[in-house]
Amino acid sequence: MKLAKLIGDRFKEKPADCVIDSHALMLRGGYMKNVGNGIFSELPILRRITAKIEAIIREEMDAIDGQEVLFPVVLPADLWDESGRYDSVGSELIRFTDRNNSRLVLAMTHEEAAVHLVREYAQTYTKYPFMIYQIQRKFRDEARPRAGMLRVREFTMKDAYSFHTSQEDLEKYYAICYDAYYRIFARAGIPEVVTVASDSGMMGGNISHEYMLLTPIGEDVIVFCEECDYRANMEAAENIADPPSTGEEQELQCIETPDCKTIDAVCTFLNADIKSSCKAVVYQKNRDDTFVVAFVRGDYEVNETKLRNLVGEEIHPAEITETDCLVAGYIGPYQIAKEAEVYIDITLKGIPSLVAGANQEGFHYVGLNLERDLENATFVDISKIQEGSICPCCGKKAITIKRGIEVGNIFQLGTKYTKSMGMKYTDEKGEQHYPIMGCYGIGVGRMAASICEAHHDDYGPVWPISIAPWEVHICCLRADDEDTKAAAGKLYEELQDAGIEVLYDDREGVRPGAMFSDADLIGVPIRVIVSPRNLKESCFEITTRDKTVREMVPVGEAVTFIQKLKEEMYQKIRETVKERRICI
RNA sequence: CGGGGUAUGGCUCAGUUUGGCUAGAGCGCGUCGUUCGGGACGACGAGGCCGCAGGUUCGAAUCCUGUUACCCCGACCA
Numbered sequence: 001m002k003l004a005k006l007i008g009d010r011f012k013e014k015p016a017d018c019v020i021d022s023h024a025l026m027l028r029g030g031y032m033k034n035v036g037n038g039i040f041s042e043l044p045i046l047r048r049i050t051a052k053i054e055a056i057i058r059e060e061m062d063a064i065d066g067q068e069v070l071f072p073v074v075l076p077a078d079l080w081d082e083s084g085r086y087d088s089v090g091s092e093l094i095r096f097t098d099r100n101n102s103r104l105v106l107a108m109t110h111e112e113a114a115v116h117l118v119r120e121y122a123q124t125y126t127k128y129p130f131m132i133y134q135i136q137r138k139f140r141d142e143a144r145p146r147a148g149m150l151r152v153r154e155f156t157m158k159d160a161y162s163f164h165t166s167q168e169d170l171e172k173y174y175a176i177c178y179d180a181y182y183r184i185f186a187r188a189g190i191p192e193v194v195t196v197a198s199d200s201g202m203m204g205g206n207i208s209h210e211y212m213l214l215t216p217i218g219e220d221v222i223v224f225c226e227e228c229d230y231r232a233n234m235e236a237a238e239n240i241a242d243p244p245s246t247g248e249e250q251e252l253q254c255i256e257t258p259d260c261k262t263i264d265a266v267c268t269f270l271n272a273d274i275k276s277s278c279k280a281v282v283y284q285k286n287r288d289d290t291f292v293v294a295f296v297r298g299d300y301e302v303n304e305t306k307l308r309n310l311v312g313e314e315i316h317p318a319e320i321t322e323t324d325c326l327v328a329g330y331i332g333p334y335q336i337a338k339e340a341e342v343y344i345d346i347t348l349k350g351i352p353s354l355v356a357g358a359n360q361e362g363f364h365y366v367g368l369n370l371e372r373d374l375e376n377a378t379f380v381d382i383s384k385i386q387e388g389s390i391c392p393c394c395g396k397k398a399i400t401i402k403r404g405i406e407v408g409n410i411f412q413l414g415t416k417y418t419k420s421m422g423m424k425y426t427d428e429k430g431e432q433h434y435p436i437m438g439c440y441g442i443g444v445g446r447m448a449a450s451i452c453e454a455h456h457d458d459y460g461p462v463w464p465i466s467i468a469p470w471e472v473h474i475c476c477l478r479a480d481d482e483d484t485k486a487a488a489g490k491l492y493e494e495l496q497d498a499g500i501e502v503l504y505d506d507r508e509g510v511r512p513g514a515m516f517s518d519a520d521l522i523g524v525p526i527r528v529i530v531s532p533r534n535l536k537e538s539c540f541e542i543t544t545r546d547k548t549v550r551e552m553v554p555v556g557e558a559v560t561f562i563q564k565l566k567e568e569m570y571q572k573i574r575e576t577v578k579e580r581r582i583c584i
Numbered sequence: 585c586g587g588g589g590u591a592u593g594g595c596u597c598a599g600u601u602u603g604g605c606u607a608g609a610g611c612g613c614g615u616c617g618u619u620c621g622g623g624a625c626g627a628c629g630a631g632g633c634c635g636c637a638g639g640u641u642c643g644a645a646u647c648c649u650g651u652u653a654c655c656c657c658g659a660c661c662a
Contacts, residue, residue, distance in 0.1 A: 009594075009595090009612080011594085011595055011596095011611080011612070012595085012596095012611070012612085012623060013595055013596050013610095013611070013612095014596085015595075015596085016590090016595090016596070016597090016655080017590090017654075017655045017656085018655095019655090019656075028595095034654090036653085036654090037653080037654070037655095085662090089662080090660075090661080091660095092660085092661065092662085093662095108662065109662045111662080138662095140661080140662080142660085142661065143585080143659075143660045143661065144656095144657095144658090144659085144660075144661085146655090146656085151661090159662090219661095304659095314660095316585090316659075316660085317659075409662085411662085439662085441662075459622090475621095477620080477621065478620070478621095480620090509620090510620095510623095511619085511620055511621090511622090511623070511624065512620065512621040512622065512623095513620095513621080513622040513623045513624085514622085514623045514624095515621090515622085515623090516621080516622050516623085517622070517623050518623090520622090529621080531620095531621065533621070534621095541621095
């Protein structure tokens with residue numbers, strides 16, 4: 001490819017609205033163009049990268065006996081009625097009708113389509129297990145797309161669905177897939193991706209893992225244990241309370257606490273330890289606005305995902321007015337209005353004497369002991385784990401918190417979809433069962449942006465050779481000089497003949513600075529600089545984008561040198577591909 | 585959905601407070617010339633009815649009303 005004909009402009013100035021580096025660099029480098037809110041077109045450079053990522057994914061999916069299929073983007077709503085998700089999924093699912101008024105959806109995920117595809121085929125146990133996958137566009141009407149390609153509404157995703165006749169068989173395959181995913185990320189140049197235990201959310205099912213690329217700009221909060229292998233998404237991390245050692249049981253007393261509407265104000269006013277206080281956080285059910293009150297210890301926050309899972313339906317932060325049954329600022333678990341659904345966090349268990357709202361304006365209780373004063377006090381896990389908390393796995397106080405980008409996920413779905421959609425098979429005894437499913441996703445565009453985020457410098461991306469748009473970039477510094485251009489042109493031909501992917505910048509009148517800047521933005525791993533100065537010594541200057549190599553190589557040895565350099569780069573990537581075991 | 589912000593040429597922005605000649609700059613783009621190892625310089629040139637729709641006014645990028653899009657924070661997110 002000659003750079004002069006490459007579609008897409010590169011530019012110097014950082015676009016105004018970019019907050020993260022990968023977004024700015026990919027716009028500046030002519031990788032993509034924003035079409036609308038969370039909607040992008042891919043230009044040739046990015047398309048070459050995503051095609052390579054897709055090829056790696058395809059190889060690894062085929063290697064674990066996946067069979068590629070292709071589902072439609074537009075699906076009849078009936079299919080989503082069968083699973084119940086037409087109603088249960090929120091407005092991120094686009095629903096519309098066709099000319100005949102038939103209800104349709106834009107598929108945001110393809111469990112329904114997958115079950116639909118194989119439910120007639122797989123009626124006997126002899127067909128199991130199997131896995132089907134596709135690499136295809138999805139549309140999700142995200143509430144807030146952001147950060148360039150990292151969070152978009154339309155995107156390419158590899159999604160895979162496996163079908164099994166037993167939980168053991170699913171788990172066996174899940175482990176194989178778990179490993180395949182590590183190989184995919186390592187081959188794409190991000191072996192540093194780690195798995196974390198995750199919340200399975202609306203997907204249903206039990207065990208699930210997310211593949212996280214750790215970076216401060218990540219949207220997900222991840223919990224690590226420094227003593228053991230425990231890693232989890234904040235949403236899913238179990239919180240084990242560290243009970244305060246001090247405090248004795250006291251008599252329950254109602255005390256006037258004027259204008260103490262926050263937990264800090266109350267504790268300051270009463271000179272109480274925040275660790276012996278009870279904080280109320282109020283939500284409402286989306287369906288009927290029933291109040292859901294979550295009580296946590298004063299120094300903890302509510303983990304809304306865990307609360308939502310317990311409530312069993314969608315909730316949102318409540319707006320409390322004066323006519324409601326709750327008294328904002330003075331809500332407590334003792335004698336709370338019966339209309340409200342109450343959840344008490346595990347962090348409040350075993351505290352002998354608590355400060356808590358009295359459910360009347362201007363009053364709090366002190367000396368509240370939940371086990372003693374409430375009938376059937378039950379404690380549930382609805383609080384967020386914190387830095388320095390106790391690890392739910394090894395029990396040591398060694399929790400740290402980092403951020404990450406979710407580049408992939410795997411779920412053990414169980415029978416949620418096969419059951420609701422009536423997919424059955426007959427076993428060897430002639431009995432009918434629902435197959436057990438797993439599903440496995442990777443966002444291709446997000447992966448490209450993540451790799452850029454993980455591997456870039458001030459001047460541009462530093463693409464790993466396995467997914468780089470080209471392997472070699474030739475800069476012909478003086479294309480107006482005949483000998484120089486001839487030498488560069490010859491090298492271009494020879495490299496192509498050697499099966500190497502080359503981008504050739506033979507533009508005349510482009511100054512070296514501009515040429516180098518363009519090369520940096522395109523991020524090709526191996527660069528050859530052809531110039532009169534180098535040719536005077538009968539050499540090409542060969543460098544790598546990561547600046548680890550910079551050598552003058554005699555013209556006649558250039559192709560061999562480059563082949564060797566390229567092979568070393570691939571070898572380095574191969575060495576990062578290790579076998580993994582599921583931990584957690 | 586809540587809060588904040590922005591909208592002027594391909595990009596980055598000035599001009600709007602206080603309405604006033606033909607709407608500006610830098611980058612980029614085209615032609616010519618001088619240059620040539622980290623985004624050179626000179627000359628000439630093309631490109632914008634100032635997001636859109638109304639209104640006020642002798643006169644609107646600027647004031648008023650409405651509307652749309654985009655960005656940021658939050659809510660939400662298989």
